[in-house]
Amino acid sequence: MSSRRAPAVSHxxxxxxxxxxxxxxxxxxxxxxxxxxxxxxxxGQDATAFLGRVLDDARARVAAAKRG
Structure with a gap:
């Protein structure tokens, strides 16, 4: 029995x-x-704050890219 899947077809x-x-x-x-x-x-706190800003910026940029 084969475990191969049929290729997905999309537009x-x-x-x-x-x-x-x-x-x-x-x-x-x-x-x-x-x-x-x-x-x-x-x-410490500096790293936490910095990484939080990086993550917030990335999320905002992804949301903006999805909007248009």
């Missing part, structure tokens, strides 16, 4: 849309990763 326009959204999200996450690396020397 090309959906693929392009998802691809563009995925690319924007990946770019935002890559920037957030770079921002986190910049804050590696921080400790």
């Amino acid at each position: 090309p326009s959906e693929d392009v849309l998802h691809s563009a959204d995925d690319q924007r999200t990946a770019a935002i996450l890559a920037q957030a990763d770079l921002d986190c690396e910049a804050g590696l020397g921080l400790r």
